[in-house]
Amino acid sequence: MGMFILRRVGVMLLTAFCLTFIVFFMTNLYPNLEKLAKTQGNFRMSDEAVVSYLTREGYMAPLPVKYGRWLGVLPNHVTTNDEGVTTGKCIREGVNTAETAPRYCGVLQGEWGYSSVFKDDAGSIIAKRLGLTGWLALLAFAVMIPAALIIGVLAGMREGSRMDRTLSTFSIASSATPEYVSGVIFIAVFASSAFGLKWFKGSATSAMEDFTWANITLPVATIALYGVGYVARMTRASMAEVMTAQYVRTARLKGVSFGNIVVKHALRNALIAPFTVIMLQFPYLLTGVVITETLFNYKGFGWMLVQAASNNDIDLLLGGSVVAVIVVLVTQLISDVGYVFLNPRIRIS
Amino acid sequence: MEPLTWTGALGTLLNPLFALAVLGLILTVAGYLLVSAYENVQAAFSTTTSGAVTMSAPHSESLARFILPTAVATLGLGMIYLLAGIVTPYGTAGILGELGVRFLPVWIALAVTFFLSITYKRKLGLYGKLFDSPIGMFGFAIVMFWVFTAIFVAMDLIITHDPLGQVSGMKNKLPGTPLSGAEDGDYTHYLLGGDNLARDVFSRMVKGSQVVLVIAPAATLFAFMVGITLGLPAGYFGGKLDTIISFMANLVLAFPVILLFFLLVTPEIRAAGIAIPGTEYIWRVPTILASILFLFPLVFLVVLFDSRYFTQPPKRNLYVGLTILIGGYIYLGMAWDADPFGLISIDGGVLIVFVSVVFVNSPTVFRIVRGLVLDIKTRDYVAAGQTRGEGPWYIMLWEILPNARGPLIVDFCLRIGYTIILLGTLGFFGLGLSSESPDWGTTINAGRRLLSIYPHPAIVPAIALMSLVLGLNLLADGLREESLKD
Numbered sequence: 001m002g003m004f005i006l007r008r009v010g011v012m013l014l015t016a017f018c019l020t021f022i023v024f025f026m027t028n029l030y031p032n033l034e035k036l037a038k039t040q041g042n043f044r045m046s047d048e049a050v051v052s053y054l055t056r057e058g059y060m061a062p063l064p065v066k067y068g069r070w071l072g073v074l075p076n077h078v079t080t081n082d083e084g085v086t087t088g089k090c091i092r093e094g095v096n097t098a099e100t101a102p103r104y105c106g107v108l109q110g111e112w113g114y115s116s117v118f119k120d121d122a123g124s125i126i127a128k129r130l131g132l133t134g135w136l137a138l139l140a141f142a143v144m145i146p147a148a149l150i151i152g153v154l155a156g157m158r159e160g161s162r163m164d165r166t167l168s169t170f171s172i173a174s175s176a177t178p179e180y181v182s183g184v185i186f187i188a189v190f191a192s193s194a195f196g197l198k199w200f201k202g203s204a205t206s207a208m209e210d211f212t213w214a215n216i217t218l219p220v221a222t223i224a225l226y227g228v229g230y231v232a233r234m235t236r237a238s239m240a241e242v243m244t245a246q247y248v249r250t251a252r253l254k255g256v257s258f259g260n261i262v263v264k265h266a267l268r269n270a271l272i273a274p275f276t277v278i279m280l281q282f283p284y285l286l287t288g289v290v291i292t293e294t295l296f297n298y299k300g301f302g303w304m305l306v307q308a309a310s311n312n313d314i315d316l317l318l319g320g321s322v323v324a325v326i327v328v329l330v331t332q333l334i335s336d337v338g339y340v341f342l343n344p345r346i347r348i349s
Numbered sequence: 350m351e352p353l354t355w356t357g358a359l360g361t362l363l364n365p366l367f368a369l370a371v372l373g374l375i376l377t378v379a380g381y382l383l384v385s386a387y388e389n390v391q392a393a394f395s396t397t398t399s400g401a402v403t404m405s406a407p408h409s410e411s412l413a414r415f416i417l418p419t420a421v422a423t424l425g426l427g428m429i430y431l432l433a434g435i436v437t438p439y440g441t442a443g444i445l446g447e448l449g450v451r452f453l454p455v456w457i458a459l460a461v462t463f464f465l466s467i468t469y470k471r472k473l474g475l476y477g478k479l480f481d482s483p484i485g486m487f488g489f490a491i492v493m494f495w496v497f498t499a500i501f502v503a504m505d506l507i508i509t510h511d512p513l514g515q516v517s518g519m520k521n522k523l524p525g526t527p528l529s530g531a532e533d534g535d536y537t538h539y540l541l542g543g544d545n546l547a548r549d550v551f552s553r554m555v556k557g558s559q560v561v562l563v564i565a566p567a568a569t570l571f572a573f574m575v576g577i578t579l580g581l582p583a584g585y586f587g588g589k590l591d592t593i594i595s596f597m598a599n600l601v602l603a604f605p606v607i608l609l610f611f612l613l614v615t616p617e618i619r620a621a622g623i624a625i626p627g628t629e630y631i632w633r634v635p636t637i638l639a640s641i642l643f644l645f646p647l648v649f650l651v652v653l654f655d656s657r658y659f660t661q662p663p664k665r666n667l668y669v670g671l672t673i674l675i676g677g678y679i680y681l682g683m684a685w686d687a688d689p690f691g692l693i694s695i696d697g698g699v700l701i702v703f704v705s706v707v708f709v710n711s712p713t714v715f716r717i718v719r720g721l722v723l724d725i726k727t728r729d730y731v732a733a734g735q736t737r738g739e740g741p742w743y744i745m746l747w748e749i750l751p752n753a754r755g756p757l758i759v760d761f762c763l764r765i766g767y768t769i770i771l772l773g774t775l776g777f778f779g780l781g782l783s784s785e786s787p788d789w790g791t792t793i794n795a796g797r798r799l800l801s802i803y804p805h806p807a808i809v810p811a812i813a814l815m816s817l818v819l820g821l822n823l824l825a826d827g828l829r830e831e832s833l834k835d
Contacts, residue, residue, distance in 0.1 A: 022600075
């Protein structure tokens with residue numbers, strides 16, 4: 001077990017390294033840098049001026065060197081301008097000077113860079129937005145998982161029954177409704193003047209300070225709906241498989257009541273597979289969060305990614321991407337380790 | 350011209366009946382689910398052992414008997430709404446009736462398809478068996494509805510107005526508004542209203558089905574070619590090859606899809622590339638990806654024919670030669686935009702969308718194929734093939750692959766649906782396709798800004814997209830059920 005976890009962590013670190021490098025490469029492509037130079041300098045910059053700006057700021061260094069600096073394993077790039085003032089990523093006026101500033105200044109030292117859109121430290125923006133999204137995701141999971149498990153177990157405990165067909169059709173329909181469809185329909189029906197219901201608000205901006213029934217219901221329902229179907233179908237498949245297992249048949253033949261079979265014998269084994277699926281929902285949840293936050297104008301992590309991407313905010317996009325990738329990888333790790341841990345057949349051998 | 354109402358004169362008669370049927374349906378289904386769930390839970394906590402196996406559920410069963418009749422009544426009345434317009438004069442049956450008239454060619458084509466398929470269903474293999482499953486049939490009907498719509502729109506049949514044409518005075522107009530300044534020969538109404546640029550929502554929606562139904566299946570097919578070409582050897586040979594390809598697939602899978610789109614489908618990425626020294630040519634990122642990904646179908650087909658016919662060189666040379674000639678021609682045009690005759694080329698925006706969708710989908714297909722191969726290669730017939738001295742590629746492509754077709758066909762249907770959702774996501778963020786494009790994602794994006802005042806421009810494509818994906822999912826479910834029955 002220890003060896004297994006160690007190996008998984010090793011693979012995860014390697015994956016994280018490769019992925020962050022790819023993200024770094026893609027955000028630091030020359031056209032992005034050119035755009036950055038022009039937004040920082042002026043839009044009529046000549047090609048030579050762009051190159052000289054980028055060289056001065058250290059953007060023209062070879063990619064592995066730039067990546068090393070960003071990661072914090074290579075000394076940071078500093079520039080001295082004509083007046084002899086030295087500037088660099090970690091040199092802040094009033095805090096330290098070129099001499100006292102740390103030489104290494106990267107993600108490993110907790111320096112995420114500077115957001116050119118929000119004019120603030122990228123690390124603190126990411127932390128704040130992540131917190132906002134955490135609440136939204138938590139609420140969505142709190143709705144989605146119990147609903148999906150109940151639907152899946154009810155459908156799977158008697159495969160092929162009418163109950164199963166009705167609930168399965170519902171799951172199929174829900175997994176055919178992406179967030180931008182359900183969100184649009186929810187807003188139109190429950191929040192627009194066209195239908196006149198106006199039960200909820202079509203914007204969740206106010207939910208950032210304070211959740212109310214009116215402003216958070218629609219975003220949460222939008223995120224949860226798409227995920228429910230998938231998790232429910234997985235639970236159903238797992239439950240249906242367990243119900244045909246030999247030990248369930250034995251229990252039936254012994255005369256255990258159907259309810260006891262479901263609750264005491266089948267459920268524990270049937271919930272192992274959905275656990276993995278739920279953990280693997282995180283990458284999809286991120287997509288859902290980005291769409292929902294954009295649609296409902298909830299300024300969380302997803303909204304931040306959209307802003308960073310559309311405004312060529314390299315440091316923020318990079319930081320956000322790394323956080324997203326790490327969240328996904330950690331959930332995958334938990335899912336793998338959890339599966340082994342929950343499954344006695346693997347755990348004991 | 351008078352504005353059209355949703356159901357027209359017909360509605361005064363039908364609406365109460367329809368409302369009654371829908372209410373009945375909702376009540377019976379909800380009631381059935383609740384009662385049945387209650388009875389199941391009650392059974393779960395009761396300690397009696399009697400009747401444990403048969404589990405009679407009297408109340409829910411008596412409710413369940415009403416589900417089918419109410420569903421049939423609802424569907425039947427719904428059909429009357431849609432089809433009445435064909436026989437009544439223009440406008441009597443309202444917007445729904447006139448929509449039904451516009452879709453007349455589709456109804457006819459659907460009726461013919463179903464008639465022929467059901468008549469000959471015993472001779473049609475898995476496709477025929479689909480018509481034994483009501484769910485599968487329903488899904489198939491929805492999918493074919495959109496397929497026929499896309500085909501007939503290409504023949505200029507269903508569409509009422511120019512999907513890009515703006516008519517002054519029609520901005521954000523509600524469904525059924527008469528066309529302002531209509532001349533002879535113009536269609537007199539905007540059936541589903543106008544969008545914020547005064548274009549006809551209905552025409553854009555049906556035109557959009559074309560974009561979606563061309564890109565999504567093609568991208569899925571390419572993803573399957575990539576996944577199969579890599580998954581077969583990874584599963585069959587295993588070892589280092591498998592480790593390397595699996596690691597790369599996991600890399601792509603660990604990448605949040607939305608992030609990949611934001612990084613890949615931007616104008617900056619499309620402009621970036623590797624300058625080839627000594628020439629003016631810049632190898633752009635979309636072209637790099639396309640030239641790698643589009644190579645897989647070519648490799649797949651060449652290996653497919655070569656492994657089968659290498660003992661008959663004339664035949665082999667013919668097939669492989671034809672593949673390289675035709676495939677290479679299409680490959681040059683699609684990936685490199687270098688078709689010598691200038692016939693095949695893909696717009697830059699469409700290409701990057703296509704490529705990124707293929708890129709996102711292929712690792713999943715790879716994992717499915719690899720898993721299937723790992724299972725199938727332990728079978729006796731594979732061992733028999735190996736003993737006979739068959740080559741590894743022959744065994745993979747002509748022994749293992751045909752036996753893995755069931756799950757692959759089911760996943761293909763599901764994956765088209767997922768690809769449609771991905772395309773919609775791209776459109777929703779305004780990535781890739783031009784903002785004028787009538788595809789559903791882009792239209793939803795354009796309509797969502799005024800959602801709380803004028804919801805119709807966004808709702809129409811949203812429902813279209815949902816129905817098509819739902820149809821594909823139901824079709825996949827029906828196929829799975831029927832293929833498991835063997």
